[in-house]
Amino acid sequence: MARLSRWVGRHVPTRESVEANRYLRPVAHRILAPALWRFTRRSVPRGVALGLFTGVLFPFAHMPLAAVTALPVRANVPVAVGTTLLHNPITTVPLFWAAYQLGHWVLRFDRSVPGAPIASNVKANVGLLHWLVSQGGPSTIVGLVLIAAILSVLGYFLTGLAWRIRIGRKWRKRAARKGPKQAI
Template sequence: MASTAPGVWHRSAAWCRRNLPTRESMERSRMLRPVAHRVLAPELWRFTRRSVPRGVALGMVAGVLFPVAQIAIAAVFALPFRANVPVAALTTFVTNPLTTPFILVAAYWIGTWMLRLDAPVVAQPVADAATNWLQWLWKAGPATITGLVVIAVVAAAVGYALSTLGWRLWIARKWRTRHHHNVN
């Protein structure tokens, strides 16, 4: 078991490095062109103990709440919060074609529970659904949106806390290794 953990860690780190947006890709983005000079500021691309957790939290919010242009939205969100832009952009990948259906169903359940909607919206037969899908969406929309906001806030808080803890553990490991090499 212990031998698989480093392998998983290295594969995850390699995936992150491959998918981490580069300054050049952000510079070429048409959506970011109006704010590119701000998004590309060097202080927003440094990995610090404060900017990384902020980037994770903002990436979670952008990833969960916005169905399109998540990376651009996360990059713009990073500006006022002085968050790490690449981390914010990478964290938006928490929502993808595999996770989105589960997030939407969970959001609907959470929203229904929070809004105390007693009669759940049930999918109708295909013939009725073809003509009434807007009505169904209208009924399910408020619950789903409420649930998405709750999921985004909780995911941002958990992501912030876990990335802060991970940063501290990483620094502690570096200090232990440095101390061990200095003693020997």
């Protein structure tokens, strides 16, 4: 544990190093705004929703994108960046498979459409590129958008609920410590 904390201490940038970075200097006052780094009941669920959305929808550079988009929506930056880790090398294949299956189901590529059925057209042109452009790509994109939207809404509400439960427990503990009120 001590080794991990030393590694984090060496590699995580400090506020001063972010302010001193010449590339971030023009926007440092926005990035380092204290409201974006505080854990509040409004900023944390926003950060979770934003991180889940960008983590699922954008497979590359999702962390910087989450940090940049956290600024205008006033979401917690560390939470937004941290929740993008849902999309990692271990979860990429199951996520894309689920997105393809969901998109395939939503778009109903196996059903007949007025005119010629899509499935018969795909079978006629068996090439992988044709399948990717006509069926695989659209299904995966639609599925990713749906999964990103559903996960971000669920993340927002579940984080808000967890926050309320946590605060309720704190209030009950505080009330139990003070004991019953005495009449004057």
